[in-house]
Amino acid sequence: MVNTSPTLEFKSSTFFAPILILYTNDMIAIEQTLYEKINLAPDFFKDSPLMIDLRELNKLNLDLDFSQLAQLLRRVGFFPVGIRGGNEQQNKQARALSLPIDTVRELGNPIIIGETQKQENTQQPLTQPEVAAIKEPKEPVQPAAIPPVSATTILVTQPIRSGQRIYASGDLIILSQVSAGAEIMAEGNIHVYNTLRGRALAGVHGNTAARIFCFDLQAELISIAGDYKTSEDLNKQTYSSPVQIYLQNHALIIKEIA
Amino acid sequence: MARIIVVTSGKGGVGKTTTSAAIAMGLAKRGHKTAVIDFDVGLRNLDLILGCERRVVYDFINVINGEASLNQALIRDKNCNLLYILPASQTRDKDALTHEGVGKVLDELSKDFGYIVCDSPAGIEKGANLALYFADDAFVVTNPEISSVRDSDRMLGILSSKSRRAERNEEPIKEYLLLTRYDADRVKLGEMLSLEDVQEILSLELLGIIPESKSVLSASNAGIPVILDEKSEAGQAYADVVARYLGEKLPHRFIDGKQGFLRRLFGGRK
Numbered sequence: 416m417v418n419t420s421p422t423l424e425f426k427s428s429t430f431f432a433p434i435l436i437l438y439t440n441d442m443i444a445i446e447q448t449l450y451e452k453i454n455l456a457p458d459f460f461k462d463s464p465l466m467i468d469l470r471e472l473n474k475l476n477l478d479l480d481f482s483q484l485a486q487l488l489r490r491v492g493f494f495p496v497g498i499r500g501g502n503e504q505q506n507k508q509a510r511a512l513s514l515p516i517d518t519v520r521e522l523g524n525p526i527i528i529g530e531t532q533k534q535e536n537t538q539q540p541l542t543q544p545e546v547a548a549i550k551e552p553k554e555p556v557q558p559a560a561i562p563p564v565s566a567t568t569i570l571v572t573q574p575i576r577s578g579q580r581i582y583a584s585g586d587l588i589i590l591s592q593v594s595a596g597a598e599i600m601a602e603g604n605i606h607v608y609n610t611l612r613g614r615a616l617a618g619v620h621g622n623t624a625a626r627i628f629c630f631d632l633q634a635e636l637i638s639i640a641g642d643y644k645t646s647e648d649l650n651k652q653t654y655s656s657p658v659q660i661y662l663q664n665h666a667l668i669i670k671e672i673a
Numbered sequence: 674m675a676r677i678i679v680v681t682s683g684k685g686g687v688g689k690t691t692t693s694a695a696i697a698m699g700l701a702k703r704g705h706k707t708a709v710i711d712f713d714v715g716l717r718n719l720d721l722i723l724g725c726e727r728r729v730v731y732d733f734i735n736v737i738n739g740e741a742s743l744n745q746a747l748i749r750d751k752n753c754n755l756l757y758i759l760p761a762s763q764t765r766d767k768d769a770l771t772h773e774g775v776g777k778v779l780d781e782l783s784k785d786f787g788y789i790v791c792d793s794p795a796g797i798e799k800g801a802n803l804a805l806y807f808a809d810d811a812f813v814v815t816n817p818e819i820s821s822v823r824d825s826d827r828m829l830g831i832l833s834s835k836s837r838r839a840e841r842n843e844e845p846i847k848e849y850l851l852l853t854r855y856d857a858d859r860v861k862l863g864e865m866l867s868l869e870d871v872q873e874i875l876s877l878e879l880l881g882i883i884p885e886s887k888s889v890l891s892a893s894n895a896g897i898p899v900i901l902d903e904k905s906e907a908g909q910a911y912a913d914v915v916a917r918y919l920g921e922k923l924p925h926r927f928i929d930g931k932q933g934f935l936r937r938l939f940g941g942r943k
Contacts, residue, residue, distance in 0.1 A: 574876070576830030577823055594826045594874065612874075 432464040432496055435488075440477040442487060449491050465493040466517065470500030481508035566603060575599060575613065587617075595635055604628070614638075618662075627660040632669070642667055675708075675783040678790045679808035679846075681832070683824030685795030687816045688853040691889055692911070693792035694722040695900040696812065699915030701756035702900075705787035708747065710778075711761035712804040713794035714769055720760045723750060724896020734762035737774030743781055752901060757786075767800040775803050797831060806837050810847045810918075813877065816854045817866040822874050825850075829875070850877035851914065856885045857929035868928055881914035883907050884927040 439445065453460045465488060472479060481498075488495050498509045499517035506516050566585030575581060575589060577596030587601035590608050597613035599605060605617045607629040618625030618640040625639055632653060636645050639662045650669060657672045680693040690713075697709035710733060711719035720726040725748045731741035736759070743759075750756035759778075762769065782789050793804035805811065811832050815825040832846050833839060839846075852871060859865040868882065888905030892898065900915070902908040906927060913923050 573833060574829075576833065577826040579830040579834065592876065594823075594830075596823060596827065597830070610873075 432466050433460075434466040434468050435493075436468040436470075437472045437479070437484075438475070440472060440479045442480075442483060445484070446487055446491065449487075453491065461492055463493055464496040467495055467498040468500050469498060469502075469505055473500060473502055473505075479505065481505050482512060485512055485514070568603075569601075577613070601625070616643075617660075623662045625662075628658075628672070629660075630657050631655055632658045632660075637667065637669075639667060644669075675786045675789045676810060677779060677783075677808045678788060678810045678812060679793055679805040679832075680790060680812045680814060681793040681801065681805055681828050682795065682814040682821070683797060683801075683828040684816075684821045687814050687821055688883070688889075689795070689814050690718050690722050690792050691893060691899065692812060692814050692851060692853065692883075693790050694719060694898040695908075695911040696915055696918070697788075697790040698723075698750070698753060698756055698898040699900050699911055700788045700790070700919075701750070701753045703915065703919065704755065706755045706757075706785065707788045707790065708757045708759060708782050708786045709790040709792060710759040711792050712770070712800050713792065714761045714800060715763065715766045716794065717761040717763040719792050720748075720758060721896060722893050723758055723898060725750065725758055725760075726896070729760045732760045732762040733778070734765050734769045736778055737769070737771060743778065752897070767794070767798060770800060770803050772803065772806070776807060779807050797827065801828075802831070802835060805832055805846075806835070808832075808836060808846050809838075810849065812849050812851050812880065813875070814851045814853055815871060815875070817852060817856075817860065817868075817871055819866065822866065822871055825875060829877075848877050849880040849918070850875055851880050851883065853883040854885045855882045855927065857927065879925065880917050881910055882925060882927045883910045883914075 437445065467484070467488075469479070485495050495514055497515040497517050498505065501509060501516065509516055567583065568586040568588065569581065569583040571581060571587070571589045572591060574591040575593040575597040577594045580598045581587060581589075581600065583601040583603065585601070586603040586606070587599055588606045588608075589599065592609045593599055593607055593611045593613040593615070595612040598616070599607075599613065600616045600619050602618065602620045602622060602625075604625050605615050605627045607615070607627075610631040610633060611629040612633045612635065614636040615627050615629070615634055616636075616638040617627045621640050623640040627637055627639065632649070633655060634646060634649070636643055637649075637660055638644075639660065642662055642665055644667050653669045653671055658669050659672055660667055660669050662668070678696070680689050680696070682689050690711075693709055697707050701707040709719065709723075711717055712733075713719070714734060717732075720729055728748050731746035733746065735741040736743055736746045747757040747759055750758060779789060791804045791808065794800040813825050813828060815821050829848060832848060836846050838844065850871070852868060855868075856865055860867045868879070872879070884906045886899075886905055886907035888902050889899050889907050892902055892905075899905060899907050900911040903912070910927055913926065917923055
């Protein structure tokens, strides 16, 4: 057999970056305020990636020298990783500086995510906290170049045996048991109305609002939007109980369903 | 049309060949013309268990390659004239098995046999995959220990996704559990998984429990399928398995539990 170790691999992933919302084009004022903010928490901002949001600025019809802004940000210690809400000219400048343009999330206002579950759908504006998720890899693409993906719910009635994998682009509902060594994945929520012994990964494309529901939790691993727990970390109290699992401030919460 | 049975497990050494020989003999003894095929190419064992190793001239691979006819390769059992053995080749490996070749042999056998028992090799590679591909029924042989149970679970996944029935979207392979080398005393001591533990993971229709028995090894060494040893517990257990497979309702034996335990186990099951 030929050993074929891959050269590279593409994976869908999300990472978090602060967003800088500009209300003025006064570079001196911007620089001064930035230094003030950085002095409050120097370690937090040091070498931090930064998303630049120009929507407020453009609402005020203020012009901006984009390359000057990028230079300023780098000088202060940020790494600009993209812009959004820019006009045509600003997008062009950003592209010249090799900065990606975020087009997906141009709609809607930032909403702080609460405990309420929100259905993630590409056609709807995404719910986003002040810190927005940026999809990676992301190319500077033309607006509306991303076709909406139809998220389908998959229903499985047969047992999922060891070694089997199920993937749902929407929600995944399983009526039978999921054996140890099986892997079930969904971009949305996962429901298992039986014993869950395998691995369950919900919100695999970064939907932090996704949840896992199961009738009897004995999983090897549970994960929501990349945050995971192995069976070793599972609380004995919720083991073998009907539970729901959700994400709160990057922590997986396992709650018994009474 | 013959009914094709695959005896499979994933894990090695759990008793697939012993089971194949026993149930093939059991079916033949009950008047069904039965063929048993050794799919373990390169590690030929079935002929030893059935005591026909000195009569092997041609084998399964010869038939697949067209070097011998099926009638030349089939060996009639000396204890039962309704049982025929198609031995594996010892000098080749699993790559000698081809999809078309196996399909052709099974088609031809189907014409005048009632049952065809396919003795699967261990593992989940080509030999095992081809042994189960054409099956109608699967006997999943499992020992009461966790690694065997997990491997059986994996095998069940393959049975439900990689068989001809699955590919053609036909009624799925009927899967049965055969719990072998079961030692009720060790189960009581907590050293061995109980039937209940195994069923919690596999949840299959139980065809029978074969107790750990010294008679299995001596029967294998003598080349006489253990089912012919009617005095032994293992022999009786295999006879029960065959009867249940053919539709008889028999209570399960050799679990050696209390009556309450039994009722709890089977009372609620459909």
